[in-house]
Amino acid sequence: MTGRAGADVLRAGDGRPARVATRVMAMLEMELRLTSRRLENLVVTLVLPAVLLLFFGSVPVLPDAATAMPGARPIDGVLPAILATAIVAAGLVNLGISTGFERSYGVLKRLGASPLTRGQLLVAKVGTIAVVEAVQAVLLVGLAVAVFGWGPGPGWSPVAVGAALVLGTAAFSALGLLLAGTLRAEATMALTNALFLLALLLGGLLVPGHQLPGLLGALASLLPTAALADALRVGLGASTGDLGGPLFLLAGWALVTAALTARTFRWE
Amino acid sequence: MTGAPATRAPGPGTVPPRAPAAATGREPAIAIAGLRKRYGELAVLDGLDLEVPHGSLVALLGPNGAGKTTTVEILEGYRRPDGGRVRVLGLDPHHDGAALRPRVGVMLQQGGITPQARPRELVRLYARLYAHPADPDALLELLGLAPAATRRYKLLSGGEKQRLAFALALAGRPELLVLDEPTAGMDPAAKAQVRQLIADLRAAGRTILLTTHELADVERLADHVVVIDRGRVLAAGTPAELVAGAGLVLRFRIATPAGRDVALDAADLASLATTLGGPIEADGAAGRHRLAGRAPDPATVAALASWCDGRGLLLAELRTTGGTLEERFLELLAEPPADGGPAGADAVPPGRRAGGPS
Numbered sequence: 001m002t003g004r005a006g007a008d009v010l011r012a013g014d015g016r017p018a019r020v021a022t023r024v025m026a027m028l029e030m031e032l033r034l035t036s037r038r039l040e041n042l043v044v045t046l047v048l049p050a051v052l053l054l055f056f057g058s059v060p061v062l063p064d065a066a067t068a069m070p071g072a073r074p075i076d077g078v079l080p081a082i083l084a085t086a087i088v089a090a091g092l093v094n095l096g097i098s099t100g101f102e103r104s105y106g107v108l109k110r111l112g113a114s115p116l117t118r119g120q121l122l123v124a125k126v127g128t129i130a131v132v133e134a135v136q137a138v139l140l141v142g143l144a145v146a147v148f149g150w151g152p153g154p155g156w157s158p159v160a161v162g163a164a165l166v167l168g169t170a171a172f173s174a175l176g177l178l179l180a181g182t183l184r185a186e187a188t189m190a191l192t193n194a195l196f197l198l199a200l201l202l203g204g205l206l207v208p209g210h211q212l213p214g215l216l217g218a219l220a221s222l223l224p225t226a227a228l229a230d231a232l233r234v235g236l237g238a239s240t241g242d243l244g245g246p247l248f249l250l251a252g253w254a255l256v257t258a259a260l261t262a263r264t265f266r267w268e
Numbered sequence: 269m270t271g272a273p274a275t276r277a278p279g280p281g282t283v284p285p286r287a288p289a290a291a292t293g294r295e296p297a298i299a300i301a302g303l304r305k306r307y308g309e310l311a312v313l314d315g316l317d318l319e320v321p322h323g324s325l326v327a328l329l330g331p332n333g334a335g336k337t338t339t340v341e342i343l344e345g346y347r348r349p350d351g352g353r354v355r356v357l358g359l360d361p362h363h364d365g366a367a368l369r370p371r372v373g374v375m376l377q378q379g380g381i382t383p384q385a386r387p388r389e390l391v392r393l394y395a396r397l398y399a400h401p402a403d404p405d406a407l408l409e410l411l412g413l414a415p416a417a418t419r420r421y422k423l424l425s426g427g428e429k430q431r432l433a434f435a436l437a438l439a440g441r442p443e444l445l446v447l448d449e450p451t452a453g454m455d456p457a458a459k460a461q462v463r464q465l466i467a468d469l470r471a472a473g474r475t476i477l478l479t480t481h482e483l484a485d486v487e488r489l490a491d492h493v494v495v496i497d498r499g500r501v502l503a504a505g506t507p508a509e510l511v512a513g514a515g516l517v518l519r520f521r522i523a524t525p526a527g528r529d530v531a532l533d534a535a536d537l538a539s540l541a542t543t544l545g546g547p548i549e550a551d552g553a554a555g556r557h558r559l560a561g562r563a564p565d566p567a568t569v570a571a572l573a574s575w576c577d578g579r580g581l582l583l584a585e586l587r588t589t590g591g592t593l594e595e596r597f598l599e600l601l602a603e604p605p606a607d608g609g610p611a612g613a614d615a616v617p618p619g620r621r622a623g624g625p626s
Binding site: 008009010011012013014015016017018019022023025026027029030033034037038101102105106107109110111112113114115116117268 | 344345346366369370371372374376378379380381382383384385389390392393394396397398399400401402403406407410436438440441442443468469472473474
């Protein structure tokens with residue numbers, strides 16, 4: 001059992017950790033491998049947004065007011081709303097549920113005894129979400145271009161789209177981690193899925209925010225879901241609405257949720 | 269204190285270093301003094317002392333709930349003690365965690381592994397966190413996990429999961445290993461394999477602290493045993509010293525005059541317990557018994573012979589032997605705590621209950 005290779009294993013090493021970048025990359029690769037293995041996650045992050053995009057892009061059920069641009073087609077309003085939905089799926093649902101179960105299995109506790117710091121683990125998880133979102137963007141924008149001949153509107157701004165993506169990802173990832181770090185894994189799963197459904201309903205996909213009645217409309221306008229969809233609509237040139245307001249709201253959500261998460265997250 | 273100028277305490281009133289540290293000129297790999305930890309009303313650790321010298325294997329032995337896991341979780345930096353002093357490799361586990369973690373290999377009682385992950389990728393992941401790790405494939409081979417290397421964690425057997433947790437503890441080739449019940453839940457073959465590996469690691473100069481409630485782990489592996497219960501040290505020493513601490517045990521076999529073994533009933537056991545001044549326990553096969561709780565003297569032997577005579581029975585066999593580690597362990601647990609608190613019911617030997625009024 002203890003051959004030549006075994007002797008190396010038995011002797012003590014020098015007790016030094018790997019370089020920070022090596023540690024983060026090792027964890028990032030593991031996270032990506034595990035993400036690709038969670039079928040139910042792939043359904044929510046990739047399949048469902050793609051199906052919704054094809055359906056709402058083909059069937060004109062959307063009110064014209066969703067885009068409010070002369071000559072706009074359904075896909076112009078649908079793509080930003082679906083991209084917003086995809087970000088909610090990647091940050092809130094995917095990250096929240098997987099982190100919640102990792103906590104309940106003691107994975108986070110065990111990693112806590114390794115040279116990987118909590119900050120490095122967080123960077124690896126954020127990197128994983130960035131990769132997932134890149135895949136989502138290529139898939140959804142690719143479908144929009146290939147199937148519907150979509151192109152960005154005349155006033156589109158890559159900077160605005162980038163800002164909306166970063167702030168939206170920060171807000172929903174922090175929300176996912178907030179739930180994962182405080183609730184039981186099963187409760188996190190139920191709640192993130194419920195919030196995902198809410199994001200679908202209030203994200204301007206079916207009804208634009210300003211057409212929701214009274215109190216519901218006021219509530220929706222304070223949530224990050226509508227703000228993210230609004231910011232993406234403006235950024236992709238599908239609407240000439242206000243950009244600063246939605247981005248400010250997203251930044252506020254991101255900061256408050258991240259601060260709450262940092263205070264309440266329990267690793268065991 | 270020969271090296272007085274070099275090891276002079278920084279000021280009056282500080283606690284002087286303990287004897288082993290002074291003897292080697294080096295603090296032990298693990299040094300715990302007066303450790304206290306409460307969970308609400310419950311004192312889990314109540315002034316625990318523990319030392320693990322460099323290059324030695326110390327077993328922390330105790331029943332469930334004795335405080336073993338709490339102790340190792342404080343060493344690993346998971347919990348903060350309420351009182352006492354803790355040094356691991358000369359560092360404070362809580363404040364110097366970042367410096368300590370690459371040097372300490374940890375095996376938790378529960379795996380801490382995602383069900384979808386596979387052994388080879390997990391060992392590779394943990395290896396990549398260290399500058400000069402063990403070779404992942406050699407590690408899988410060493411622990412007999414090569415055939416299961418690409419199987420999902422949730423499909424591994426209990427013993428395979430335990431061995432994987434052990435492999436992860438070894439991935440960074442740490443100088444200190446803290447193993448919480450490393451042989452729990454394994455079949456006898458896997459236990460023997462893991463014990464051999466622990467012995468090999470010890471022989472290669474690693475420092476090891478393991479917790480266990482299995483006496484075989486202690487007898488085959490430990491340089492030093494610390495028996496704890498209710499957060500206190502009951503006894504400490506080499507396994508041989510602990511056994512030597514046990515008194516002589518009176519063992520006997522009772523038979524009919526024709527030589528057929530007699531299994532004593534509850535009434536007989538109670539009567540005999542009163543006569544001999546201690547509880548009577550079964551000692552293997554029917555008819556074989558031993559006197560628990562006290563060492564025999566000449567009057568005990570005479571009283572036993574006379575008791576048999578009074579019932580027309582034959583005292584077919586009689587011997588006094590030294591105790592085993594198991595008997596010494598149970599003896600230690602059965603002794604009432606120093607503060608007069610109630611002894612745990614589980615620690616009372618079965619014979620005492622059988623010998624009581626029923």
